[in-house]
Amino acid sequence: MLTRIDHIGIACFDLDRTVDFYRATYGFEVFHTEVNEEQGVREAMLRINGTDDGGSSYIQLLEPVREDSAVAKWLAKNGEGVHHIAFGTADVDADAEAARERGVRVLYDEPRTGSMGSRITFLHPKDCHGVLTELVTAAGSSASSVPPASTDH
Amino acid sequence: MLTRIDHIGIACFDLDRTVDFYRATYGFEVFHTEVNEEQGVREAMLRINGTDDGGSSYIQLLEPVREDSAVAKWLAKNGEGVHHIAFGTADVDADAEAARERGVRVLYDEPRTGSMGSRITFLHPKDCHGVLTELVTAAGSSASSVPPASTDH
Numbered sequence: 001m002l003t004r005i006d007h008i009g010i011a012c013f014d015l016d017r018t019v020d021f022y023r024a025t026y027g028f029e030v031f032h033t034e035v036n037e038e039q040g041v042r043e044a045m046l047r048i049n050g051t052d053d054g055g056s057s058y059i060q061l062l063e064p065v066r067e068d069s070a071v072a073k074w075l076a077k078n079g080e081g082v083h084h085i086a087f088g089t090a091d092v093d094a095d096a097e098a099a100r101e102r103g104v105r106v107l108y109d110e111p112r113t114g115s116m117g118s119r120i121t122f123l124h125p126k127d128c129h130g131v132l133t134e135l136v137t138a139a140g141s142s143a144s145s146v147p148p149a150s151t152d153h
Numbered sequence: 154m155l156t157r158i159d160h161i162g163i164a165c166f167d168l169d170r171t172v173d174f175y176r177a178t179y180g181f182e183v184f185h186t187e188v189n190e191e192q193g194v195r196e197a198m199l200r201i202n203g204t205d206d207g208g209s210s211y212i213q214l215l216e217p218v219r220e221d222s223a224v225a226k227w228l229a230k231n232g233e234g235v236h237h238i239a240f241g242t243a244d245v246d247a248d249a250e251a252a253r254e255r256g257v258r259v260l261y262d263e264p265r266t267g268s269m270g271s272r273i274t275f276l277h278p279k280d281c282h283g284v285l286t287e288l289v290t291a292a293g294s295s296a297s298s299v300p301p302a303s304t305d306h
Binding site for chain 2: 003025026059082
């Protein structure tokens with residue numbers, strides 16, 4: 001079950017300049033940065049607010065680190081702007097499977113690693129009214145990572 | 154101060170079909186619908202989660218109701234997809250003025266009426282790294298609507 005807007009992914013040509021814009025204009029600070037080699041991006045997560053499922057909502061700024069990355073191709077075609085949106089779930093596997101059963105193309109056979117150790121997959125924008133849609137389970141919050149209730153005492 | 158992702162505005166050709174997609178695929182229900190004659194749109198707000206500033210985050214689905222509306226022109230050029238993002242604030246006037254002072258073009262001289270009686274303005278996408286950015290103060294939550302502390306007792 002999708003329980004929050006996890007982030008809005010925004011593609012940019014120059015991550016440092018874009019981070020500066022968000023800080024100077026809105027006061028948003030960088031919460032986390034990383035390079036995701038698989039996705040071919042350097043990214044900054046700006047935490048905007050907490051959510052009532054115990055998670056957070058972020059702005060994710062993405063700069064491509066190689067020309068053959070999906071984000072680089074998208075930028076070349078569209079220019080800077082919103083690249084994707086992401087909904088948070090405790091069980092990305094179950095929600096990806098549910099989408100697949102409803103006829104929505106899921107881009108990965110199995111979820112891959114996203115920001116901050118999360119597990120992510122994407123739904124095809126042509127099956128989602130033009131919106132590239134990510135499903136994300138934050139690290140440590142997946143259904144399978146919840147420890148069983150102790151019966152030792 | 155911007156304290157939440159208030160909504161993601163998504164332009165679509167057929168509001169009812171798009172609402173059906175979000176309900177069937179994700180289980181998101183319609184929280185509110187209205188026609189905004191000034192903006193030239195019919196819209197549905199899908200509430201996704203609560204936020205730790207006391208507000209909510211929504212998906213806003215937008216269908217144009219006249220061909221000369223900004224959303225109709227945007228759809229003709231871009232097809233369906235993310236039209237804008239919106240940050241929530243208790244004081245849209247102050248945040249719009251702050252953006253203006255930093256050289257960001259604000260599209261309205263004064264905030265106008267948005268979804269559910271909110272007060273909104275937009276920042277020019279060319280000044281925001283390609284992202285049409287809305288600032289929104291929810292009805293009843295503006296700084297000026299907070300009653301003064303009583304000194305009667």
